[in-house]
Amino acid sequence: MIMIIDDHPLFCEALHMTLTETLAVTRIHAANSLGQALEDLRTGPEPDAILLDLNLPDVAGLDGLTRLRNAVPGVPVVVVSSMADDRIVAAVLQAGAAGFVPKHSPREGFIAAIRKVMGGGTYLPENYTPPTGNDGTGDHGVVDKLATLTPQQGRILALVCEGYLNKQIAFELSISETTVKAHVTAILRKMGAQSRTQAVRIANSASFASILRDGGAA
Numbered sequence: 001m002i003m004i005i006d007d008h009p010l011f012c013e014a015l016h017m018t019l020t021e022t023l024a025v026t027r028i029h030a031a032n033s034l035g036q037a038l039e040d041l042r043t044g045p046e047p048d049a050i051l052l053d054l055n056l057p058d059v060a061g062l063d064g065l066t067r068l069r070n071a072v073p074g075v076p077v078v079v080v081s082s083m084a085d086d087r088i089v090a091a092v093l094q095a096g097a098a099g100f101v102p103k104h105s106p107r108e109g110f111i112a113a114i115r116k117v118m119g120g121g122t123y124l125p126e127n128y129t130p131p132t133g134n135d136g137t138g139d140h141g142v143v144d145k146l147a148t149l150t151p152q153q154g155r156i157l158a159l160v161c162e163g164y165l166n167k168q169i170a171f172e173l174s175i176s177e178t179t180v181k182a183h184v185t186a187i188l189r190k191m192g193a194q195s196r197t198q199a200v201r202i203a204n205s206a207s208f209a210s211i212l213r214d215g216g217a218a
Contacts, residue, residue: 007053033058050068050076054079065097077097086128146203
């Protein structure tokens with residue numbers, strides 16, 4: 001089974017046709033948000049591969065990819081995005097993606113990507129050149145720190161970034177406020193942050209805007 005996470009119905013439909021007609025994939029599951037995908041992964045079967053659009057309404061930069069990798073660490077994730085700057089490709093690979101396909105690629109590109117990652121390889125787009133010097137991934141430590149969070153901690157950090165208070169997070173996730181406080185303390189420790197505000201700042205530094213700004217003009 002292959003999971004597609006994208007909020008554009010026409011693109012999902014075209015990708016669905018490509019996978020079923022060319023690769024003879026018989027089971028495809030689509031989710032239109034990261035939140036829906038994570039919930040489906042908790043309750044349904046684990047997919048063989050995931051195609052993830054990073055430009056989702058409930059995703060901020062690399063945080064979505066990191067949370068997805070935490071949820072299903074053994075499943076290869078291929079990032080699909082209209083933002084194909086080499087620095088962004090380098091960033092998503094650093095964050096654990098098994099491949100990157102520009103959204104404007106012909107169907108052959110998507111087919112090659114799925115075949116490559118399901119065979120245990122890494123798929124890179126044509127003409128990709130790894131950035132030199134400042135490689136555009138910003139602080140690699142940020143990605144590494146995000147990767148240490150558990151799925152629950154990733155969800156809590158995302159809500160903290162949205163301005164939720166502990167009481168609101170407890171209600172949203174159906175857990176006790178004491179549990180939230182314990183998770184927040186663990187998150188601050190893992191992020192190397194002294195406060196919630198600093199943790200949010202660190203998490204936001206993994207955004208695409210930061211990657212492109214820190215990497216300099218293209």
